[in-house]
């Protein structure tokens with residue numbers, strides 16, 4: 646997958662955050678969006694992922710030279726961010742069954758495998774609302790990483806994770822991030838050390 650960002654700007658009311666962004670993101674490949682707090686990493690990631698509108702400019706997606714229509718982009722994209730909601734009233738199994746009605750899991754991986762990979766004993770039948778914040782973060786990561794999408798967008802992926810959770814994230818990315826377009830917005834080296842390309846978001850001020 647290729648994503649072309651052209652002349653993109655973002656303003657919140659009168660507060661300019663991103664100015665005249667030109668980028669080409671080519672998958673397979675991995676990119677880190679880096680910068681200080683408030684520099685616009687999450688905003689840029691959300692716009693690239695099609696979750697937030699730019700004030701100006703365009704984001705175009707293509708695969709094998711064919712343009713993907715904006716309304717179909719969601720099928721090709723997985724997203725995980727700390728502020729993203731998951732359905733707290735469902736058990737983990739119900740949530741994954743619901744999620745995988747809209748997206749396919751990676752080939753050869755079942756919901757039982759994902760529950761086992763998340764690695765929390767008897768978590769399958771427990772309500773997500775009763776999970777700790779670190780357990781919820783593992784679930785959010787798992788639903789994104791184990792969806793069979795070409796592009797994977799991760800905002801601060803190790804938020805609330807303990808050392809074991811961080812190691813698990815790094816292991817998942819090594820195993821399941823290959824061959825995809827991965828974009829990580831981060832301030833924490835442990836989250837993006839595997840990325841081949843680094844983009845300083847401050848250059849777009």
Ligand SMILES: Nc1ncnc2c1ncn2[C@@H]1O[C@H](COP(=O)(O)OP(=O)(O)OP(=O)(O)O)[C@@H](O)[C@H]1O
Pocket residue numbers: 657662680681682683684685686687688689830832
């Ligand atoms: N919905 C919003 N309304 C108004 N301002 C916003 C909104 N979202 C973000 N901003 C502002 O845009 C700027 C960039 O925010 P953003 O969250 O993209 O930064 P960031 O680089 O991801 O920061 P951090 O490292 O703290 O996560 C900040 O000044 C923030 O206050």
